[in-house]
Amino acid sequence: MANQWDAQRFLLYKQIVDGMKFTQLFRDAGETYYFKTEEVLETNTDTMAEFIVNWKVPIECIDLDYGTMVILKHPSFDFKLRLDASGDGDWTHHKIETSIEEY
Numbered sequence: 001m002a003n004q005w006d007a008q009r010f011l012l013y014k015q016i017v018d019g020m021k022f023t024q025l026f027r028d029a030g031e032t033y034y035f036k037t038e039e040v041l042e043t044n045t046d047t048m049a050e051f052i053v054n055w056k057v058p059i060e061c062i063d064l065d066y067g068t069m070v071i072l073k074h075p076s077f078d079f080k081l082r083l084d085a086s087g088d089g090d091w092t093h094h095k096i097e098t099s100i101e102e103y
Contacts, residue, residue, distance in 0.1 A: 005031060017058065022056055023074065025081060025083075026074050029079070029099065034088055035050075040091040042091065044067070044087065048096070051096045068085045079102060082099045082100050
């Protein structure tokens with residue numbers, strides 16, 4: 001009985017997560033995202049944090065967090081997504097590169 005309950009909870013969770021903004025990151029794996037902030041972000045770790053917040057990544061979907069490199073997992077995709085943060089010229093222009101980490 002517990003397995004059926006867990007399966008139903010997983011399907012509900014998957015449905016919720018599929019509708020979230022960050023799902024697009026998985027659909028567009030391999031893309032590079034550029035963004036600008038009004039405030040200075042002093043480190044690439046700050047850049048990553050800003051990106052994670054803006055894309056509304058659920059904490060449950062963060063598999064590893066090394067500051068400037070984050071690995072995400074998603075219940076609807078059979079791969080993990082790697083995000084790498086860096087600057088893009090100055091303290092207010094930022095870049096996040098995405099790549100498939102593992103299947």
